[in-house]
Amino acid sequence: MKFKYCPNCGRELITRYSFDEGGVPYCPHDDIMFFDTPRPCIIVAVINCDKILLLKQSYIYKDSKVLVSGYVTNGECVEETVAREVKEETGITVGNIKYLGSEFLASKEIIMLTFMAEYIEGDINKSSEVEGVEWGLLDSALEEMKEDEIGKRIVKKVLEELKK
Numbered sequence: 001m002k003f004k005y006c007p008n009c010g011r012e013l014i015t016r017y018s019f020d021e022g023g024v025p026y027c028p029h030d031d032i033m034f035f036d037t038p039r040p041c042i043i044v045a046v047i048n049c050d051k052i053l054l055l056k057q058s059y060i061y062k063d064s065k066v067l068v069s070g071y072v073t074n075g076e077c078v079e080e081t082v083a084r085e086v087k088e089e090t091g092i093t094v095g096n097i098k099y100l101g102s103e104f105l106a107s108k109e110i111i112m113l114t115f116m117a118e119y120i121e122g123d124i125n126k127s128s129e130v131e132g133v134e135w136g137l138l139d140s141a142l143e144e145m146k147e148d149e150i151g152k153r154i155v156k157k158v159l160e161e162l163k164k
């Protein structure tokens with residue numbers, strides 16, 4: 001996001017030249033530079049033997065299942081975000097969290113950090129913000145996720161990882 005006003009004090013920002021970034025919006029009052037950075041978000045494939053945790057969220061995709069995702073909150077590292085979002089949305093505890101790479105979503109200025117994680121314990125106990133949660137078969141997940149392009153790329157990476 002390109003800032004014009006300081007989100008802290010509301011004053012109009014000036015341009016300050018940074019050695020390697022060029023002109024950057026700057027608040028002299030708070031002495032903060034507002035770099036044009038994306039928002040970090042995680043998305044995770046939770047695996048339990050031959051099954052994968054799938055969510056139904058009709059407001060995102062009408063006819064498609066999706067993976068657990070969420071924004072990184074200040075104060076946590078992204079592995080903590082992964083465990084927290086899975087716990088909050090589904091009630092499941094995960095471990096052995098593995099990074100699978102990142103994708104940039106230009107339309108939303110989001111950097112999507114993709115992961116796989118192993119089921120450790122817990123029964124499905126979904127959040128009220130989630131329409132549905134279920135264990136789907138990993139083999140048929142790609143068909144169930146037809147509209148979710150990022151999710152499908154993650155499942156393909158997971159299938160590669162499991163072959164190793």
Ligand SMILES: [Zn+2]
Pocket residue numbers: 006007008009010011027029030
């Ligand atoms: Zn300010």
